[in-house]
Amino acid sequence: MDFFLLSLVKAGVVAAVLLTTLAYLQWVERKVIAHIQLRMGPSRVGPHGLLQPLADVIKLITKEDLIPPHVNKFLYLLAPFLAMTMALISISIIPFGGEIEVFGTKTWMQLTDLNIGVLFILAASSMGVYGIALAGWASNNKYALLGGLRSSAQMISYELPMSLAIAAPLLLLNTLSLREIVQMQSGYAFGIVPRWSVFQGPFPQVISFFVFLIAGFAETNRIPFDLPEAENELVAGFHTEYSSMKFAAFFMAEYANMITIAAMTTILFLGGWHPIFPAAYGADFVAPLIFAIAAGVCFYHGLHPARRFDRITLPVFGFVFAAMAAAFLIPALHDALIPLFWFAAKTGFLLFVFIWIRGTLPRFRYDQLMNFAWKFLFPVALINLLVTGLMVALF
Amino acid sequence: MDVILFLAFATIAVVCGVNVVLQTHPISSAVSLIGVMGSLAVLYLLLGAEFIAAAQVIVYAGAIMVLFLFVIMLLNAGEETRRGRSRLVQFLGLPLLVTLLGLFSYLVLRLFPNASHVRFGAFQGGTPAKFGRVLFTEFLLPFEVTSVLILIAILGAIVLARKEIE
Numbered sequence: 305m306d307f308f309l310l311s312l313v314k315a316g317v318v319a320a321v322l323l324t325t326l327a328y329l330q331w332v333e334r335k336v337i338a339h340i341q342l343r344m345g346p347s348r349v350g351p352h353g354l355l356q357p358l359a360d361v362i363k364l365i366t367k368e369d370l371i372p373p374h375v376n377k378f379l380y381l382l383a384p385f386l387a388m389t390m391a392l393i394s395i396s397i398i399p400f401g402g403e404i405e406v407f408g409t410k411t412w413m414q415l416t417d418l419n420i421g422v423l424f425i426l427a428a429s430s431m432g433v434y435g436i437a438l439a440g441w442a443s444n445n446k447y448a449l450l451g452g453l454r455s456s457a458q459m460i461s462y463e464l465p466m467s468l469a470i471a472a473p474l475l476l477l478n479t480l481s482l483r484e485i486v487q488m489q490s491g492y493a494f495g496i497v498p499r500w501s502v503f504q505g506p507f508p509q510v511i512s513f514f515v516f517l518i519a520g521f522a523e524t525n526r527i528p529f530d531l532p533e534a535e536n537e538l539v540a541g542f543h544t545e546y547s548s549m550k551f552a553a554f555f556m557a558e559y560a561n562m563i564t565i566a567a568m569t570t571i572l573f574l575g576g577w578h579p580i581f582p583a584a585y586g587a588d589f590v591a592p593l594i595f596a597i598a599a600g601v602c603f604y605h606g607l608h609p610a611r612r613f614d615r616i617t618l619p620v621f622g623f624v625f626a627a628m629a630a631a632f633l634i635p636a637l638h639d640a641l642i643p644l645f646w647f648a649a650k651t652g653f654l655l656f657v658f659i660w661i662r663g664t665l666p667r668f669r670y671d672q673l674m675n676f677a678w679k680f681l682f683p684v685a686l687i688n689l690l691v692t693g694l695m696v697a698l699f
Numbered sequence: 700m701d702v703i704l705f706l707a708f709a710t711i712a713v714v715c716g717v718n719v720v721l722q723t724h725p726i727s728s729a730v731s732l733i734g735v736m737g738s739l740a741v742l743y744l745l746l747g748a749e750f751i752a753a754a755q756v757i758v759y760a761g762a763i764m765v766l767f768l769f770v771i772m773l774l775n776a777g778e779e780t781r782r783g784r785s786r787l788v789q790f791l792g793l794p795l796l797v798t799l800l801g802l803f804s805y806l807v808l809r810l811f812p813n814a815s816h817v818r819f820g821a822f823q824g825g826t827p828a829k830f831g832r833v834l835f836t837e838f839l840l841p842f843e844v845t846s847v848l849i850l851i852a853i854l855g856a857i858v859l860a861r862k863e864i865e
Contacts, residue, residue: 379730419826423753430761434733437765441726441772453772460765480827 306409314415315396322395326559327357333659340663351617361552369548372443379442384546384553387435391560394428397421398567399483401577401643413577413644414483421482422470425568426463429523433459435557436525436542443545451541454531454670458522461677462529466519468685469512472692473501473572476509486576495582500575507695511688513573515681517654520565522677524558526658528665531673566654567647574650577643588638591645595629705745712738723779725771729764736760750830 331346331353338345346353371377401413418424433456440452474480477488491499501509522529533541543554570576579587602622609615632641668676715734722728736759743752834842 376724376726379726382730418749420749420753423750423757423827427753427756427761430757430765431737433761433765434730434768437768437772438726438730441768449772453769456765456769460762460769463762 310409310411311415314411318395318415322392322560322563325563326556327361329559329563329655330360330555331357332655333662336656336659337663340660351613364549364552367548369550372445372545374444375545376442376444379438380545381550383435383439383442384550384557385435386438387432387557388553388560390428390432390435391557391564394425394564395560395567397424397482398564399486399571399576400647401640404640406640412483413640417481417483419481421485422474422480422572425564426467426470429561429564430463432557432561435554439546439554440542443542445545447539448542448544451533451538451544454538455525455542458525458529458531458673458677461674462519462522462681465515465677465681465685466523468682468689469516469519470572472512472685472689473509475689475692475696476501476504476507482571486571486578489575490578492582496585498575498578498580500578501573506699507692509573509688509692511684512692513569515685515688516572517565517569517657518681520569521658521661522673524561524565524658526558526562527662528668529673530667531670562655562658563651566651566658569654570647570650577647579642579646588632588642591642591649592629592632595625595632599623599625599629701745705742708738708741708745712742724777725779726768729767729771732767733760733764736764750827 334356335345335353346356349355349359371380396415397418399412399414399417403410403412405411436459437452437456440448440450440455443449474485477485479485479488489498489500489504493499493503493505497503502513521527525531525533533543538544543551546554579590581587599622602618602625606615606618606622609618631637632645712735715731715738718731719728719735722731736755740752740755740760743755
């Protein structure tokens with residue numbers, strides 16, 4: 305009963321945090337892209353556009369839910385559901401931190417740990433293809449069909465280098481369980497270099513890190529691999545015929561996949577929740593320092609406001625950041641928050657890279673996309689795997 | 700709990716399996732087949748074979764069925780039309796099916812009266828580590844032969860495809 309209750313609470317917390325992150329990732333993306341393009345981004349709804357996600361959700365829910373007359377109704381309704389389920393299911397085995405004690409019960413900051421964790425993620429992502437492929441076909445629209453076909457071809461092609469890129473660090477780590485993968489990467493070589501897969505001998509996994517990240521971009525249909533929804537060729541690709549919440553489901557699936565890829569990269573290559581340098585050199589004070597600086601910046605700009613409402617909003621954010629900085633220094637919360645901070649920081653940085661690249665690179669041509677996957681990425685991943693295997697066998 | 704899950708997913712597998720045959724549109728049949736593969740994976744999981752379950756989803760439900768779906772979409776296969784069925788099938792089909800199923804269940808009950816966990820020789824347990832060890836020591840020869848067989852199949856496909864182009 306205890307186990308059941310605990311799992312329920314954990315699932316509730318993780319689901320709430322994940323869905324909030326999904327909504328705000330959209331806001332972050334719009335803001336970052338806007339600033340890259342020297343615009344303001346969303347700024348009308350709430351201070352600095354912070355209530356924009358809420359407004360978007362209300363708009364999407366209350367919109368008329370159209371079902372076009374010529375669709376295959378069953379598959380048309382199944383597709384968004386499938387896409388979202390398969391995208392959200394992966395989060396259930398992502399470890400966010402180590403073991404913590406809450407009100408006397410010890411628990412891991414992870415919903416559940418599978419001994420086939422990595423395979424589970426691969427399985428969920430390979431099932432996610434159906435959501436998009438079926439959406440394209442069931443819509444009975446030539447643009448949607450082309451988008452669906454492009455997307456499934458792309459995802460099948462990039463799954464190969466991705467799996468090979470995952471296999472290489474697994475040779476060093478000797479386990480498929482995500483929790484053990486992170487635990488294997490604890491400690492520091494020479495007392496300062498973290499034993500993450502990207503730095504770990506006998507063969508540092510830098511190449512497979514980049515192959516995994518590139519394949520991850522393709523798997524999530526992000527720019528520069530967003531051929532399935534190329535606006536100037538395909539209207540909107542596979543979700544052309546979808547409206548209201550069903551349309552939102554595809555977007556949520558895309559963002560959830562982004563989070564999964566970023567979290568998986570963190571876990572496989574960047575040492576999960578382990579800090580970048582040892583606590584002996586003060587790694588535990590990085591988090592409070594960052595939040596304190598953020599609070600300071602907010603207070604400064606609150607005192608010298610550029611806009612009228614900055615006088616009220618920025619000090620409020622300043623207090624929030626200062627409270628967060630203080631929370632990291634409370635001993636009771638310390639053990640739970642520090643790993644969480646490092647995990648969130650690495651994942652957040654990778655998500656920022658996703659957005660950054662969207663604001664920087666143009667889209668591939670279709671033949672370039674396929675050539676890149678089969679003639680460059682696949683051989684590179686294969687050779688990297690062979691060399692890693694050889695090095696592990698020799699040393 | 701095990702029994703409930705088994706009954707639920709066995710039922711889904713059977714219903715989807717029947718649906719594969721009943722559906723007139725190839726896409727619907729393919730989707731039903733994915734359902735069969737998925738519920739089979741859960742059944743493997745209930746038998747304690749985690750690795751096989753994951754492989755089942757990744758390889759069969761994921762990779763192979765995506766290719767099926769892909770080909771059906773590219774060929775734009777339409778709905779099947781019902782053509783004249785023979786009198787014989789109409790009258791004898793159902794009784795023969797029932798007889799066949801009855802015979803099967805009788806044989807299974809007769810051959811395995813007190814079935815326990817599934818075993819492959821002396822091998823037990825389905826964690827990836829155990830599975831890999833057995834695969835690369837005891838069953839190395841069959842494993843390598845199978846991989847050569849698959850390679851031959853790929854080469855054959857390429858040869859056949861090139862002949863068509865020329």
